[in-house]
Amino acid sequence: MSYTTSQATTPAAGSAATTLSSVDADAASSDGGGPLTGNLYFLADVLLLGAAALFFLFVLPRAVTRLTRLSAWSEGLFLRSGSRRGYTQSVGSQSSKEGEVFDYSERSYAARRHTPQRRVNYANGHPARSLTTVTDDDDSYGGFVTDRVHRSPPAHMPAWSTIFPGVNARLGATLRPGHSIGRVLVLLGYAVLMFFVGLEGGNPFVDYVPAGWVGVSQLPVAFLLGTKNNLLGVLLGKGYEKLNFLHRFVGRFVFLAVNVHSLGYLYQWNIEGTLSRNLVPNIIWGFVALICADILFFFSLQTVREVLYPLFYFSHVLAAVIILPATALHESSTTPYVVASLALYLFDRLLRLAQTRFTHAHLRAIPTLGTVQLSIPTLNAGWRAGQHVRLKVLSTRMGWWGWAESHPFTIASCANGEGEGLVLLCKSTGRWGERLMELARRAEYCEAGGGMPRVRVLVDGPFGGPGHAVIASYSAALLVAGGSGISYPLAIVEELLRDASCGASRVRLIGLVWSVQDVSSLDPLLPHFTRLLRVARDTGTHLRISLFHTRATDSYNVKLSPAARFVREGLTVRAGRPPLASLLSSVVDRALEVHKASDAWTPRAGEARESSSPSGVFVGACGPRALGEDVEKVVRLFGAREEHTRSVGGVECQVEVFGW
Ligand SMILES: Cc1cc2nc3c(=O)[nH]c(=O)nc-3n(C[C@H](O)[C@H](O)[C@H](O)COP(=O)(O)OP(=O)(O)OC[C@H]3O[C@@H](n4cnc5c(N)ncnc54)[C@H](O)[C@@H]3O)c2cc1C
Numbered sequence: 001m002s003y004t005t006s007q008a009t010t011p012a013a014g015s016a017a018t019t020l021s022s023v024d025a026d027a028a029s030s031d032g033g034g035p036l037t038g039n040l041y042f043l044a045d046v047l048l049l050g051a052a053a054l055f056f057l058f059v060l061p062r063a064v065t066r067l068t069r070l071s072a073w074s075e076g077l078f079l080r081s082g083s084r085r086g087y088t089q090s091v092g093s094q095s096s097k098e099g100e101v102f103d104y105s106e107r108s109y110a111a112r113r114h115t116p117q118r119r120v121n122y123a124n125g126h127p128a129r130s131l132t133t134v135t136d137d138d139d140s141y142g143g144f145v146t147d148r149v150h151r152s153p154p155a156h157m158p159a160w161s162t163i164f165p166g167v168n169a170r171l172g173a174t175l176r177p178g179h180s181i182g183r184v185l186v187l188l189g190y191a192v193l194m195f196f197v198g199l200e201g202g203n204p205f206v207d208y209v210p211a212g213w214v215g216v217s218q219l220p221v222a223f224l225l226g227t228k229n230n231l232l233g234v235l236l237g238k239g240y241e242k243l244n245f246l247h248r249f250v251g252r253f254v255f256l257a258v259n260v261h262s263l264g265y266l267y268q269w270n271i272e273g274t275l276s277r278n279l280v281p282n283i284i285w286g287f288v289a290l291i292c293a294d295i296l297f298f299f300s301l302q303t304v305r306e307v308l309y310p311l312f313y314f315s316h317v318l319a320a321v322i323i324l325p326a327t328a329l330h331e332s333s334t335t336p337y338v339v340a341s342l343a344l345y346l347f348d349r350l351l352r353l354a355q356t357r358f359t360h361a362h363l364r365a366i367p368t369l370g371t372v373q374l375s376i377p378t379l380n381a382g383w384r385a386g387q388h389v390r391l392k393v394l395s396t397r398m399g400w401w402g403w404a405e406s407h408p409f410t411i412a413s414c415a416n417g418e419g420e421g422l423v424l425l426c427k428s429t430g431r432w433g434e435r436l437m438e439l440a441r442r443a444e445y446c447e448a449g450g451g452m453p454r455v456r457v458l459v460d461g462p463f464g465g466p467g468h469a470v471i472a473s474y475s476a477a478l479l480v481a482g483g484s485g486i487s488y489p490l491a492i493v494e495e496l497l498r499d500a501s502c503g504a505s506r507v508r509l510i511g512l513v514w515s516v517q518d519v520s521s522l523d524p525l526l527p528h529f530t531r532l533l534r535v536a537r538d539t540g541t542h543l544r545i546s547l548f549h550t551r552a553t554d555s556y557n558v559k560l561s562p563a564a565r566f567v568r569e570g571l572t573v574r575a576g577r578p579p580l581a582s583l584l585s586s587v588v589d590r591a592l593e594v595h596k597a598s599d600a601w602t603p604r605a606g607e608a609r610e611s612s613s614p615s616g617v618f619v620g621a622c623g624p625r626a627l628g629e630d631v632e633k634v635v636r637l638f639g640a641r642e643e644h645t646r647s648v649g650g651v652e653c654q655v656e657v658f659g660w
Helices: 011-016 020-031 040-067 106-113 165-172 181-200 209-226 231-236 244-272 281-298 302-307 309-330 332-355 431-448 483-500 519-539 562-566 580-599 625-640 642-647
Strands: 087-090 119-122 131-134 174-176 357-366 371-376 388-393 407-410 422-427 454-463 476-482 509-516 542-549 571-575 617-623 651-657
Touching: 040 181, 040 209, 040 231, 165 181, 165 625, 165 642, 174 181, 174 625, 181 209, 181 244, 209 231, 209 244, 209 309, 209 332, 244 281, 281 309, 302 309, 309 332, 332 454, 357 431, 371 431, 371 454, 388 422, 407 422, 407 483, 422 431, 422 483, 476 483, 476 580, 476 625, 483 509, 483 519, 483 617, 509 519, 509 580, 519 542, 519 571, 542 580, 580 617, 580 625, 617 625, 625 642, 625 651
Parallel strands: 476 509, 476 617, 509 542, 542 571, 617 651
Antiparallel strands: 087 119, 119 131, 357 371, 357 454, 371 422, 388 407, 388 454
């Protein structure tokens, strides 16, 4: 950026005082382009766009395969209230009260065991309004879709990691937590480009203009990568949280460049004694932009994010909004970059406005899990398993700022499911979570007394998720969860069973592995697990749920509740950490066996025979970062055994971590 008001006299200062328009003019005259196209910094952005396009070309076949199904176009964009046609379920596995339909509580389990089983049809998705008894010989798939609309399973397109497992194993190797070789290469490539354009423009110690331009030219890139509805993420099939490492890296370059640019001038004017003379309006706006860049950097350091997340969040939004006009007022020729950044930001805000739902939610405390179950019966469609939403609980009991804080939570139920609506399992880890737990207890108390049974919430999303991967297109799935990460596999298992019930899934085998520190965590989920196991049996899907009690050393000493001991088939409880490598091996072997068995099966009239080769194993993990990295490592090492991996159609991995 230039300072047209500068009265510099030294050669160094002279070059520093080069105006932006003259930089453009020089560049333009040398290559014959327009003022912007001739700009080195603009060309750097074009190069970055080219790199993004190249990545997109790699994922294009998968994207096209997914979008060949019409329903895929509307999935995972807007939460809505969909029609529930003919889902069935057993009375007793659900509470008859509105909002208790996804009931994990021990109370519900006890009630269910003492309630005679009969099937009910939720024709309009509301048990109270639409209860019609149906008989056991209805064509229901153990509690799922009964509308007899048989769909074909989705086509499968393997990822590049399956086609080139060796390359994937090398690029995926981690150098340090959170940094794979592939990721480091991307960051290195970006850094080299930035240093090249920064230094090509001139010596940053004597010419401060190029640094300013580097900062300005990277503003749209930082905005693009920082928005929730990230266009690049949509194209690449990656949620904003997966691209966040790039947003941070680009942000650091903006910070560095803006500081080199501004501090250079400050130093120079200080030596010349011209500081006060230079403090004209456009320079003051430059300082405003500098302060914003510094706030964006310092208040987003990991320590601040961990200790004072609201400070990070609000300062980040405010500084990001102010830096744009401040930059344009500082130097008018930066306007194209400012407008591009603003357009990306407004696009995201407007889309988020359209995605935001203001509704009521039911709260239920689950003390054994240290979790609050929040269910929104009015929203029951529009997301994909694995996606998350951002939640605001609009109650003054959440504290002075608590009601305005937006927290991300993975959706624990499947869309168009059994009438539970959107369910979140929110662990109380900090102040906000504890207040939510208090509110849940209070809500239950009021509910019991006929008082306030619900809270108002703002739900924003859905975001993230499996991207271009279609989980139902694999032959088998291994889902690994740690602690509160259980939301993620719950939604996936339910979605796979829902799809299996109408022939829209290839998944024949599902392994759900859950690590917990306390074995009593199982009890609240037991009714739900039991129901999933029953539905899996009815839909011909092999579901095995394995609970690992990480604090126990001997499986014989794991003390199960009487209710848990009652469930035998499909559920195992063991001591220690899950042996991920052998679990994956056994899922792969079983997938091959199951596939061979289904090959020998003769289809009935109207039923299609499946393809003769298995379509891979999907491995999903959710929980602490260390668990995610363990899973990734196991999959990578497994991938190195190319023959074995190829025989099952590949093993592909997706990890969700509760943080960034
Ligand atoms: C994509 C994603 C999905 C998640 N899904 C779940 C889930 O299904 N169930 C679950 O129990 N937890 C989930 N989490 C974690 C959950 O969002 C945090 O535990 C919660 O926001 C903590 O808030 P707190 O103030 O109670 O705790 P604190 O102790 O104040 O915060 C704990 C940590 O959470 C982070 N954090 C705090 N506030 C926010 C915020 N507003 N936005 C983002 N991060 C924040 C901070 O970095 C901090 O280190 C998810 C997180 C992410 C990023």
